[in-house]
Amino acid sequence: MRTKILLDEEDIPKRWYNVGADLPTPLDPPLNPATRKPLQPQDLEIIFPKSLIRQEASTERWIDIPEEVRDIYRLWRPTPLFRAFKLESALKTPARIYYKYEGVSPAGSHKPNTAVPQAYYNMVEGIERIATETGAGQWGSALSLATCLFDMECTVYMVRASYDQKPYRRSMMRTWGAECIPSPSDRTESGRRFLKEYPNTSGSLGMAISEAVEDAAKHENTNYALGSVLNHVLLHQTVEGLELKKQFEIADDFPDFIFGCVGGGSNFPGMCFPYIPDKLKDHKEMRMVACEPTACPTLTKGLYAYDFGDTAMLTPLLKMHTLGHDFVPPGIHAGGLRYHGDAPLLCNLVNDGLIEARAFHQNEVFKAATTFARSEGIIPAPEAAHAIKATIDEALKCKESGETKTLMLSLSGHGHFDLSAYDAYFDGLLIDYEYPAELVRQSLAKLPQI
Numbered sequence: 001m002r003t004k005i006l007l008d009e010e011d012i013p014k015r016w017y018n019v020g021a022d023l024p025t026p027l028d029p030p031l032n033p034a035t036r037k038p039l040q041p042q043d044l045e046i047i048f049p050k051s052l053i054r055q056e057a058s059t060e061r062w063i064d065i066p067e068e069v070r071d072i073y074r075l076w077r078p079t080p081l082f083r084a085f086k087l088e089s090a091l092k093t094p095a096r097i098y099y100k101y102e103g104v105s106p107a108g109s110h111k112p113n114t115a116v117p118q119a120y121y122n123m124v125e126g127i128e129r130i131a132t133e134t135g136a137g138q139w140g141s142a143l144s145l146a147t148c149l150f151d152m153e154c155t156v157y158m159v160r161a162s163y164d165q166k167p168y169r170r171s172m173m174r175t176w177g178a179e180c181i182p183s184p185s186d187r188t189e190s191g192r193r194f195l196k197e198y199p200n201t202s203g204s205l206g207m208a209i210s211e212a213v214e215d216a217a218k219h220e221n222t223n224y225a226l227g228s229v230l231n232h233v234l235l236h237q238t239v240e241g242l243e244l245k246k247q248f249e250i251a252d253d254f255p256d257f258i259f260g261c262v263g264g265g266s267n268f269p270g271m272c273f274p275y276i277p278d279k280l281k282d283h284k285e286m287r288m289v290a291c292e293p294t295a296c297p298t299l300t301k302g303l304y305a306y307d308f309g310d311t312a313m314l315t316p317l318l319k320m321h322t323l324g325h326d327f328v329p330p331g332i333h334a335g336g337l338r339y340h341g342d343a344p345l346l347c348n349l350v351n352d353g354l355i356e357a358r359a360f361h362q363n364e365v366f367k368a369a370t371t372f373a374r375s376e377g378i379i380p381a382p383e384a385a386h387a388i389k390a391t392i393d394e395a396l397k398c399k400e401s402g403e404t405k406t407l408m409l410s411l412s413g414h415g416h417f418d419l420s421a422y423d424a425y426f427d428g429l430l431i432d433y434e435y436p437a438e439l440v441r442q443s444l445a446k447l448p449q450i
């Protein structure tokens with residue numbers, strides 16, 4: 001049995017899998033925020049290319065991956081599937097643990113899997129520049145890479161707090177030729193308004209989204225791109241799971257569990273959605289577990305309801321698990337997991353009981369990350385470490401019961417830009433935070449009435 005299960009470049013999928021074709025319960029449509037009626041494709045054309053709008057609403061099971069996109073995927077795909085022999089012996093578990101590592105992409109995470117096709121479709125429709133927001137900096141760097149490879153411009157509104165605290169993500173974006181602006185900025189009307197109202201603000205994802213959308217809406221040659229949550233993003237991420245199925249065939253094994261962390265919900269659905277038809281048909285026992293922080297417990301404590309995607313209440317209303325659009329998560333160190341909502345496709349399947357969710361505290365998550373780094377070598381992104389924690393828990397259960405289950409972990413990225421968070425953990429400075437039920441109730445009281 002090999003440690004790494006590798007595929008050839010020809011094994012990079014030729015089509016993405018759209019789980020929208022196989023949902024037991026149809027997806028509730030996104031609503032126009034003004035009329036509260038189902039959104040029309042034209043409503044989105046001011047900021048998105050037509051091809052992505054079509055993918056967003058598509059219920060076709062398979063969608064061709066353009067050859068130009070596969071050609072760029074070749075730079076790091078197929079990604080390796082590892083058998084975690086060393087972690088298994090460290091835990092003394094009879095379970096077989098596997099992880100698929102997306103940290104081998106140039107940006108260090110799964111996010112280029114969607115950044116590349118998004119840049120491509122915009123380029124084909126004549127768009128010259130893409131504006132976006134970034135919180136922790138991972139999405140901003142992925143989109144900077146993708147636009148650079150298609151000779152496009154990129155403007156990234158980066159939440160002021162991370163702009164100051166994570167200078168190296170910013171350096172990456174500059175290296176790939178993007179312009180990175182701390183948000184709120186004086187570039188946009190909404191930015192100037194935020195600055196006037198809150199002169200000392202350290203920014204928020206909600207504010208940065210408003211700035212990027214405004215920039216895209218006001219410039220003919222500019223569109224907007226989102227790194228998670230939307231259907232077309234999850235579609236693009238299925239390259240992960242489609243490769244994974246081939247790799248498990250080579251390993252002559254089948255996952256009993258798939259674990260993945262959820263911020264907006266893209267790396268985890270990308271890994272497990274291609275198994276949804278298997279689960280619906282033959283392998284009813286297979287379990288898919290979404291892992292999130294107790295400080296931002298969207299799937300475990302949120303309500304399944306229509307809500308806005310941003311704080312300024314400008315985006316379409318999406319049916320999703322939400323903590324409320326004005327929910328302000330505490331400053332935990334897994335920056336990529338601090339979103340108040342989650343992808344509608346993922347929430348639909350959670351609501352139908354096909355996918356389950358668990359929440360974890362930061363200290364236990366960093367402990368699991370350290371165990372992983374000290375056995376497998378890779379220093380994981382704090383986001384991905386939530387899935388490691390869940391995997392280790394399950395492996396220890398197997399040790400007690402003596403069961404030889406197959407556990408599959410989505411390792412969404414490396415933690416090379418998060419080492420100050422590791423230092424905070426080693427120095428005992430991390431605070432475990434359970435978001436108070438009362439505050440969740442207050443935020444949820446402000447949901448739009450549909």
Ligand SMILES: *Cc1c(COP(=O)(O)O)cnc(C)c1O
Pocket residue numbers: 108109110111138139227228229261262263264265266267268336337381383384412413414
């Ligand atoms: C952004 C990010 C996440 C969270 O986003 P999802 O859309 O839920 O996948 C998780 N891990 C890494 C490494 C990220 O960069």
